[in-house]
Amino acid sequence: FLRKFRNHPPSPFPSLPIIGHLHLLKKPLHHSLAKISNKHGPVLLLNFGSRRVLVVSSPSAAEECFTQNDIAFANRPFLLFGKHLGNNYTSLVWSPYGDNWRNLRRISSLQLLSTNCLQLLYATRLDEVRLLLRKLFDNRDRTVDMKSALFELMLNVMMRMIAGKRYYGDNMGEIEQAKRFRQIMRETFLLAGTNMGDFMPLLKIFKKMEKRLINLHQRREEFMQELVEEWRSRMNDGKSSLVTEKKKTMMEVLLSLQEKEPETYKDETIRSLMMIPFRVLRWRIKGKRQKLDNNNKAFAFTMNRACYSLKLENFPWQAGIFTYLTLWKIANQNGPVLFFKFGLRPVLVVTSPSAAEECFTKNDIIFANRPRLLLAKHLAYNYTYLSWAPYGDHWRNLRRIASIEILSTNRLQLLSGIRMDEVKYLMRKLLGHQDEPVDLRRAFFELTFNVMMRMIAGKRYYGCENMEDMEEARRFREIQVETLELAGATNLGDFIPWLKSSKLERRLMECGKKRDEFMQDLIEQHRRKMKSDPDGEGKKTMIEILLSLQESESEYYTDEIIKGLMLVLLMAGTETSITTMEWALSLLLNHPEVLKKAQTEIANTVEHERLLDESDLAQLPYLRCIINETFRMYPPVPLLVPHESSEECTVEGFRVPRGTMLLVNIWAIQNDPKIWEDAARFKPERFEGLEGARDGFKLLPFGTGRRGCPGEGLGLRIVGLTLGSLIQCFEWSRIGEEMIDMREGTGITMPKAQPLKAKCRPRATMLKLLSQL
Ligand code: HEM
Numbered sequence: 001f002l003r004k005f006r007n008h009p010p011s012p013f014p015s016l017p018i019i020g021h022l023h024l025l026k027k028p029l030h031h032s033l034a035k036i037s038n039k040h041g042p043v044l045l046l047n048f049g050s051r052r053v054l055v056v057s058s059p060s061a062a063e064e065c066f067t068q069n070d071i072a073f074a075n076r077p078f079l080l081f082g083k084h085l086g087n088n089y090t091s092l093v094w095s096p097y098g099d100n101w102r103n104l105r106r107i108s109s110l111q112l113l114s115t116n117c118l119q120l121l122y123a124t125r126l127d128e129v130r131l132l133l134r135k136l137f138d139n140r141d142r143t144v145d146m147k148s149a150l151f152e153l154m155l156n157v158m159m160r161m162i163a164g165k166r167y168y169g170d171n172m173g174e175i176e177q178a179k180r181f182r183q184i185m186r187e188t189f190l191l192a193g194t195n196m197g198d199f200m201p202l203l204k205i206f207k208k209m210e211k212r213l214i215n216l217h218q219r220r221e222e223f224m225q226e227l228v229e230e231w232r233s234r235m236n237d238g239k240s241s242l243v244t245e246k247k248k249t250m251m252e253v254l255l256s257l258q259e260k261e262p263e264t265y266k267d268e269t270i271r272s273l274m275m276i277p278f279r280v281l282r283w284r285i286k287g288k289r290q291k292l293d294n295n296n297k298a299f300a301f302t303m304n305r306a307c308y309s310l311k312l313e314n315f316p317w318q319a320g321i322f323t324y325l326t327l328w329k330i331a332n333q334n335g336p337v338l339f340f341k342f343g344l345r346p347v348l349v350v351t352s353p354s355a356a357e358e359c360f361t362k363n364d365i366i367f368a369n370r371p372r373l374l375l376a377k378h379l380a381y382n383y384t385y386l387s388w389a390p391y392g393d394h395w396r397n398l399r400r401i402a403s404i405e406i407l408s409t410n411r412l413q414l415l416s417g418i419r420m421d422e423v424k425y426l427m428r429k430l431l432g433h434q435d436e437p438v439d440l441r442r443a444f445f446e447l448t449f450n451v452m453m454r455m456i457a458g459k460r461y462y463g464c465e466n467m468e469d470m471e472e473a474r475r476f477r478e479i480q481v482e483t484l485e486l487a488g489a490t491n492l493g494d495f496i497p498w499l500k501s502s503k504l505e506r507r508l509m510e511c512g513k514k515r516d517e518f519m520q521d522l523i524e525q526h527r528r529k530m531k532s533d534p535d536g537e538g539k540k541t542m543i544e545i546l547l548s549l550q551e552s553e554s555e556y557y558t559d560e561i562i563k564g565l566m567l568v569l570l571m572a573g574t575e576t577s578i579t580t581m582e583w584a585l586s587l588l589l590n591h592p593e594v595l596k597k598a599q600t601e602i603a604n605t606v607e608h609e610r611l612l613d614e615s616d617l618a619q620l621p622y623l624r625c626i627i628n629e630t631f632r633m634y635p636p637v638p639l640l641v642p643h644e645s646s647e648e649c650t651v652e653g654f655r656v657p658r659g660t661m662l663l664v665n666i667w668a669i670q671n672d673p674k675i676w677e678d679a680a681r682f683k684p685e686r687f688e689g690l691e692g693a694r695d696g697f698k699l700l701p702f703g704t705g706r707r708g709c710p711g712e713g714l715g716l717r718i719v720g721l722t723l724g725s726l727i728q729c730f731e732w733s734r735i736g737e738e739m740i741d742m743r744e745g746t747g748i749t750m751p752k753a754q755p756l757k758a759k760c761r762p763r764a765t766m767l768k769l770l771s772q773l
Pocket residue numbers: 386387388399407568569572573574576577580636637640641642643700701702703704706707708709710711712714715716719
C-alpha cells in the first residue's frame with residue numbers, strides 16, 4: 001500500500017531484513033535480474049542489502065533513464081572499489097558528476113580516445129593482432145588458451161598505446177617491470193568482483209578486502225608514477241616517441257599538455273587517466289567471463305550474423321582453413337546459409353539442399369568461378385588448370401577437350417582394358433598375401449596411379465612387374481608424395497595476405513617446376529615416338545591423342561594445355577577414387593551382412609567362370625547402392641572444390657557480395673538426420689531405385705552444375721570395378737576382433753585417420769580363375 005501510495009516501482013516479495021533481495025540473486029547477475037524482471041515487470045526496485053537499486057529491462061525505460069533523466073542518473077554510487085582504486089572517487093569512471101568528471105571526460109575524449117588519436121595508433125593494434133595470429137599459427141594443432149591469449153593481446157595493445165611497452169609475450173623490454181605490471185593487473189581483475197560490504201555495511205568490519213584494495217592501489221600508483229617519471233625524463237632528454245613525432249604515446253601527449261596547463265594535467269590526473277583503458281577491458285572481459293569459463297579454449301569468431309565460439313583444437317588450421325565438421329557445428333547453431341570472413345576473404349557456407357540448389361541453378365553461372373588460392377597458383381599453372389581456371393573461354397576450352405577427348409564414354413570404353421589389367425595385378429598381389437594383413441590404402445593408391453599414368457602416357461610407376469623405367473618411376477613417386485603433402489598444407493596467406501609464408505610458396509614453386517619438367521619430358525618422349533613411328537599402332541594414350549590434335553589445331557592444344565590436363569587427371573582423379581574405395585571396403589568389413597548380400601548379387605549376375613568387368617556394373621544395383629551410401633557418409637570432397645561469385649547475387653534472400661568464396665558442405669547435408677532417416681547408419685538399401693550418384697540436392701558427391709565433376713564416369717568405373725572384383729573373388733575379414741576404426745583424418749580430401757588394413761583369402765569358387773591370372 002505504501003509503495004503504491006509513494007508510486008515506487010514494484011518490488012518482489014519478500015525483501016528480508018539486512019540482506020534485502022540479495023537472496024534472489026544468482027550468477028550471472030544479468031540473467032538472474034532478467035528472470036526477476038520477466039516475472040515482476042521491466043522496472044523494479046530492489047534492495048541489495050541496505051542499498052536501493054533500480055533495475056531497468058526495457059528499451060522504453062532505458063530511454064527514459066538516458067534522456068529525460070540522464071543528468072539525474074549521471075552520478076556513480078560510492079563503492080569500495082571506487083574509493084580505493086578510483087583514487088577516492090576522483091577517477092573518470094568513479095568521479096561524481098561535476099566539474100572534475102567533466103574535465104577528465106574532456107581530456108580523454110579529445111586527447112586520448114578521439115578518432116584521430118586512435119587512428120594514429122592503429123599500427124600498434126595491427127601489430128599485436130599479427131603477433132597473436134603468428135602465435136596461433138605456430139601453435140596449430142595444439143590446444144590454445146584463447147582467454148589468456150586475448151587478454152594478453154588487449155593488455156599489450158593498451159600498454160603500448162599508453163607507454164610504448166609490451167608486458168606480455170616475446171619482445172618484452174623490461175622483464176622485472178613487466179612482472180610487476182602483470183601481478184598488479186591480475187590482482188585488479190581478481191578484486192574487481194562484488195564486495196558485499198558495499199551493500200551490507202555491517203560486513204565492513206571485516207577489513208580484509210579493504211586492506212587488499214588499499215595495498216593494491218598503492219602499488220598501482222607507484223607503478224604508474226614510475227612510468228610518468230620515466231617518460232618525463234625521456235622527454236627532457238629529447239628522446240621522444242616510438243616511431244614518429246605524430247605517433248606519440250598517451251603518456252607523451254598528456255605530459256606535453258601538462259607543460260602548458262600544469263593545473264589541469266596534474267600527475268595524479270595522468271595516472272588516473274592511464275587506468276581508463278584497463279577498466280574498459282575489465283568490463284569486457286568480465287562480461288564474457290561466464291561463456292569463456294565454460295569453454296575455456298574458446299575462440300571468438302565474429303561473423304556477419306552472429307558470434308560463435310569454436311574450440312581451437314577443432315579449428316582446421318591443418319587441413320586448409322575449413323573443415324566440414326567445424327562448419328557443420330556452426331551451421332547447426334546458426335542456420336544453413338552463413339557468411340564468414342576468413343581473414344580478409346568473404347566466405348559463404350551453405351548447408352541445406354535448398355540453398356545448394358539455389359547456388360547451382362539460379363546462380364550457377366555466378367558461382368562458376370574459382371577463388372585464386374596460392375596452391376592453385378603454383379600447382380595449377382597460374383590458375384590455368386581445368387579445376388582452378390576462372391570461368392571463361394579458357395576453362396570452356398579445357399572442359400570441352402576433357403569431356404570429349406579424354407573422359408567421354410567412348411574414350412573410357414577404349415581404355416577399359418587398362419583398368420581391368422590393373423585390377424588383375426592387384427588380385428595377383430593379394431593372392432600372394434593370403435590371410436596376411438594387407439595395407440589396402442597403399443594397394444588402392446598404386447592401382448589408381450597406375451591406371452591414370454597408363455591412360456595418360458602408357459606407363460606403370462608402381463609395382464615391380466613390367467616397370468619400364470625405374471628412375472622415371474622413382475622421380476614420379478617423389479613428386480607425387482610432395483604434391484600430396486603440399487596440397488594438404490594450410491596457407492594462411494590465402495586469407496590473411498600478410499601471413500603469406502614465403503617458405504611454403506617457395507616449396508610450391510619448386511614442386512610445380514619439377515612436375516612441369518616431368519610432364520614435359522613425357523610429352524617429348526611421345527613426340528619422338530610418334531615421329532619415328534608415324535603409323536604406330538593405335539594412338540591410345542592421352543598424350544598421343546592430344547599431340548595428334550596439336551598437329552591440326554596447334555593454338556588450342558598447346559603443350560601447356562596438354563600438361564595441365566595430364567596433371568588434372570592425376571590430382572583430381574586419384575585421391576577421390578582411392579578414399580572412396582578405402583571407406584567402402586571398411587564399411588563392408590564392419591557390416592558383413594552387406595558384404596554377403598553384395599557377393600550374392602555378383603554371383604547371381606556374373607557367371608562363375610569369368611571375372612566381373614565394367615559392362616556388368618549396370619546389372620549390379622546393390623553394389624551401386626553400397627557406393628552411393630559410402631559417398632553419402634564419407635564424401636571424398638566434403639566441401640566441394642571452392643567456388644567464387646563473379647557478381648553480387650542472393651541466396652535464400654541473403655545478399656552475397658561479388659568475390660565471395662562458396663563452400664557447400666555436402667558432408668553436413670548428406671549426414672543430416674533431418675534429411676536422412678537413420679543418418680548415422682550404413683544402409684545401402686536406402687538408395688534402391690536411384691539412378692546415378694545424385695539424389696536431388698541431398699546427395700552430391702560429384703557436385704553439380706557447370707563446375708560439377710567431369711570425371712564422374714571414370715571415377716565410378718574405377719571404384720565399381722575394383723570393389724566388385726574384390727568382393728567377387730575374395731573372402732574378407734578384419735585383422736582382429738575390433739571393428740575397423742572409422743575416424744576421419746584431415747587432408748585435402750576426407751581420408752581415414754588410420755589406413756585400412758585387412759585380411760583376405762580367395763573364395764573357393766574363384767580359385768581356379770584366380771590361379772590363371
Ligand atoms: C570418386 C571419384 C570422384 C569424386 C567423388 C569426385 C568429386 C568431385 C567434386 C566434388 C568436384 C568439385 C565440384 C564442384 O566444384 O562443385 C570435382 C571436380 C573435378 N573433378 Fe572430380 N571426382 C572424382 C573423380 C574424378 C576423376 C576420375 C577425374 C578425372 C579426371 C576428376 C576430375 C575432376 C575435375 C577436372 C574437376 C574440376 C572441374 C571444374 O572445375 O570444371 N574427378 N570432382
